[in-house]
Amino acid sequence: MSSSAAQIAHAAVEYSTFASLRLGRTVQSVVARLIRFWDSRNVNKNGEFMGITLLLLDEMDSVIHAFIPANRASHYRPSLKAGCIVRLERFEVAQVAHMYKVTEHQFLIHFLPSTRLGEVHTDAPVIKSERFMMRRYDQLQVLANTNLELPDVVGEIRSVQGSDLSNDSATTRVVVRFLIEPNVTVYLTLWDEAASTFRGLLKSGDKSKAVMLVTTVNPKLFGG
Incomplete structure (x- = not known):
């Protein structure tokens, strides 16, 4: 039986980069930094928990997302630690859905019951700490209402x-007037956990004119 808690001591064994991944269930393995992860929920089904989404960054500065289905989430969750370098084995490579893309990669990694996840302790490759999918205002306008x-x-x-x-325990809506370019102000609406996290930031003092980075937003246009 595979174990998500099994610690992989080094990365010296051969592994693939994200660019070389092939579709299907694979014997390939990858080594990457787990830059962040979050619970994915179905807003059309009263917030039903679907699983855990992970963003992974490899040494070639490529980002791919991985998905742990709900029925395996409790098995892997204790081993998830943002910022650490991990090795993944025995997974499935699938085509990314057309909607709600969180990376620019054409594939995603899907966890199987046999998937192994472990933190790399020695011989780890040099991998940046973060990478973002930034978009300018004109690009956000094109993406608006498309999902x-x-x-x-x-x-x-x-x-x-x-x-x-x-x-900071409140999860009701928060609306932020957000200057994203000179003379371009948008309204940023935060809900649920994002709203709670933002309230926690506000507790440390006045945040007016503070600069903030927000990930995985869904651009919308309202009105005429």
């Missing part, structure tokens, strides 16, 4: 609206 991509944006906080802003 094709969930890009990252950076901007300056101009004002914040919402209730219970000092309560």
Whole structure:
């Protein structure tokens, strides 16, 4: 029986880069930095938990996303640690869906019951700590209302609206006026865990004119 808790001591054994992955169930392995992960939920089914989405970055500066289905999430969750370098083995490589893309890679890694995940402790390759899928305002306009991509944006906080802003356990909506380019201000709406996390940031003091990076946003256009 495979174990998500099994620690892989080194990365010296041959492995593939994301660019060389092939479709299907594979004997390939990859070594990458787990840059972040989050719970994926179906908003059309009352927030039903679907699984865990992972973003992985390899030594060639390529990002791919991996998915752990809900029925395997509790098995792997204890081994997930953002920022660490991991080795993945015995997974399936699938085509990325047309909608809600979180990377520019054409493939994704799908966890199977036999998938092995372990942290690399020695002989790890040099991998950057982060990489983002940034989009300019004109690109966000093209993506608006299409649900094709969930890009990252950076901007300056101009004002914040919402209730219970000092309560970081509250998950109700927060609306941020966000300056993303000179003379371009958008409204950033945060819900659920994102709203709670943002309230936690507000507790440390006035954040007006602070610069913030927000990942996996869904651009929308409202009005005429």
